[in-house]
Amino acid sequence: MDSLEFKHYGNDIVAYNKSLFSEFQVDLFCPEFLSSNPSLHYERLLPSDIKGRQGLHLFTYHGQQLVLRHYYRGGAIAKFIRDSYLWCGLHRTRAIGELQTLCTLRQLDLPVPAPVAARVRKEGLTYRADIVTRLIPETQSLSFRLTENPLSADTWRRIGAVIRRFHDHNCNHADLNAHNVLLGEEETVYLVDFDRARVGKSARGAAQRNLSRLQRSLSKLKEREPSFHYSGQDFRSFLEGYGTD
Ligand SMILES: Nc1ncnc2c1ncn2[C@@H]1O[C@H](COP(=O)(O)OP(=O)(O)O)[C@@H](O)[C@H]1O
Ligand SMILES: [Mg+2]
Known part of the structure; x- marks a missing residue:
């Protein structure tokens, strides 16, 4: 430990x-x-x-x-x-x-x-x-991956499910954006950059703010570069993995 x-x-x-x-x-x-x-x-x-x-x-x-x-x-x-x-x-x-x-x-x-x-x-x-x-070896950020190729719906769901696990532990990432989500071999998902993050204290609306921030970051990258491989359907797959209950 x-x-x-x-x-x-x-x-x-x-x-x-x-x-x-x-x-x-x-x-x-x-x-x-x-x-x-x-x-x-x-x-x-x-x-x-x-x-x-x-x-x-x-x-x-x-x-x-x-x-x-x-x-x-x-x-x-x-x-x-x-x-x-x-x-x-x-x-x-x-x-x-x-x-x-x-x-x-x-x-x-x-x-x-x-x-x-x-x-x-x-x-x-x-x-x-x-x-x-x-170092988490052999990883690329979500932002970088999407400049190269789209991700499968399954990978989007997997990212959603991992972020849900953090939220279930009341982990409030202060800067959840597409650069701070990493994908490794076999699409393993990691989060980095926990500067100012909080864990264990439930803060009302924090999880929703995290999700909105990630969505904004993806939309901003898409606006900047139309060939960026991200669509509304991708975020729906992400939310499917995140779950609603
Ligand atoms: N331990 C690590 N293993 C692998 N990649 C990392 C690691 N720490 C940082 N990175 C990479 O470096 C980038 C910048 O690090 P980060 O902690 O997000 O700092 P900041 O965003 O403040 O510059 C990350 O988005 C990630 O791509
Ligand atoms: Mg960062």
Whole structure:
């Protein structure tokens, strides 16, 4: 079972999953360190289907492929503040929140990346943060898949059924869009990006808002690119899989 260990290095706080690694040094959050160590097989990943994203850092540590992601501000504020957030206590930081959410979701046996580690760098009243998860290999985002080919009705139903399982556990994904649904071999469905997600607290209307957000994201991609393989019938198949009871 995942369990987190916390370590302090000056202004840096590192939390890591001690069921996966007996130690996780603070340097592993530093892309320059990763790229200067050939044994870590560092690779910069620029997900070509995600416009405006900063990319991810992929590396191998003790035989496991890991993904490092820095937290960047989104929305209008991003023009002024790139990556710092107001400090309201360690457990309210983006990175620790997401790491803990992933631990909870894995315990519930839901298909999410394994949580590996997080670093929070405190700078006065603000902080910057990073997270490391285990790579789910051989996956493509739903958004990318639909630029290439349509999906079968069965795959749409399968995506609906998986999202329903999250909702049955009161998991409210704060940003359920077509980039955060991944499809793996044999159309296995995973969800990623649990920044600001909540689990276990029922919030009225949250599930419906999640579904509407996903539908909007798909419609927006279709508007932008008419050859995008998505139709109203696909969403009906999705809802069939999600179920109504
Ligand atoms: N652990 C992982 N395994 C496989 N792919 C991942 C993993 N983490 C992220 N990705 C890929 O990188 C993309 C960006 O990561 P995400 O966590 O959604 O961050 P953000 O949307 O904030 O940039 C995802 O849509 C997914 O395609
Ligand atoms: Mg995302």
